Amino acid sequence: MFDQKVIEMILVGIKDTLYMTLVSTFFGYVLGLPMGIILNVTRKEGLRPNRIIYGIGDFICNIVRSVPFLILLILLIPFTKFVVGKSYGSTATIVPLVICAAPYIARVVESSLNEVDAGVIEAAKAMGASNLQIIFKVLLVEARVSLLTGATITTGILLGYSAMSGTVGGGGLGDIAVRYGYYRWQADIMIVTVVLLIIIFQLIQNFGTALARFIDHRKH
């Protein structure tokens, strides 16, 4: 049963899963982090309140997040084809994963930044800080623990979503679990992949938690 071929397939699955999860988290943040910052800055109590910009960002975030991931995956097929040239395989899966993650990340980032003490921001203003300096030297620095915790949660969610994309030929451990466990009734392979997913999830979560504790200077 677990011959060379299957083991190799599982190893490739692990690699694909990590690739999809990490790359989509990265690009999710490339889009979501600035979006989150914009939401925080343009909200009513923000550095530069702007109802229109906040309203648009808020609307986009809510719309995208209310579409179930599986539907988004299918809806985005033409777009995915346009971006990466094909609609299946792990690289193609990254496109809907990023689109799905970005608004979620924007919300997580926004709420992390909202938590930064208004008094500290006022103090920075009183020192003559510009808004850009406040964003990069106060907001992102003071909120870093919360941001990292959010990133850990996001990575965990994307790990789960990357497994879901297996159903439409996304590759990775989820794909293996569906193909062998669901279509071929090979429960043992499915269990192995599920256990591997659990282990990967734990590693991500523990690493994130440890790192957050390490960089937090509030309660050493």
Add this chain to the structure above:
Amino acid sequence: MSEIEIKNLTKTFKAKDLNVTALNNINLTIEKGDIFGIIGMSGAGKSTLVRTINFLERPTDGQVFIEGVDLATLSEKELRKKRSKIGMIFQSFNLLEQKSVTDNVCFPLELAGVKKKEARQKAKELLKTVNLEEKAKVYPSQLSGGQKQRVAIARALATEPDILLCDEATSALDPQTTESILQLLKEINEKLGITIVIITHQMSVVTSICNKVAIIDNGDLVEEGAVEEIFESPKSDAAKELILDTKIRYSPLDVLEAERKVRIVFSENSAYEPVIANLILNFNAPVNILKADTRNVGGKAKGEMILGLPEGEDLQEQMISWLKERNLAVTEVKEDV
């Protein structure tokens, strides 16, 4: 040229359909080297007033001049530069929790683009000034309230400001710590010549270090002048309330019953004559000492007493003028004060 000049300043906030006036036509001049107290009950508008001095709050009407420059005429960039020359400390300290003490003190220099090595050198000196050298490497969460405020003061001084604004800077501290922070502020004022503006609701803060005081009540500036003068003969109700209020715990006012009450203030030179004893001997009538206290006003010992006068209006008037002849500050105290 005055260090700070506030002209016809009005600030209104919009709350739904309602306009709330936080400050109403305030005029105030603060000279270089002053330790200027702005005192009022909470909600009186004093915090808003101090925030107009560095334009964290833009006035709805009126002008703020810093060393003759109208802040409203500055561009955003110029205003930021000006702000870096106005230090500010807060009730809740507002330190960056993820930065060490040294990095907190360096922060305004970092914002101003000062080289790191230079900034660290400056931070070291400042931490020496506020007596916290040994805490250079720790993080704010490991400090007590008083220590946090010292770091905040060092941080506020990093850019060598001309003005230091203190917004209820000692309100979160216990009396001993408050005293040490106030002494530090006084030292800074004397050594560096920095003009200090102190916002507080505690009269004791004003009497212990300020030379001038303005009293804000309900958005209006009701009284202004030398601390000694206002302490001796407060004119406005708000001033009387603030001066008397701090002492209520020694003698609740409802116990102070008498037909007519006067408050007299002794200064150092008038303390030689046994005034009350002579008063009683002279008029052959008893007076009731309802409360008595001494405190330190601007380095001078001031005695304060509230007397219940005996019945008979003629006698009362005579007693009051007799007291006034002895160069004492005498004010009538009403039942409702």
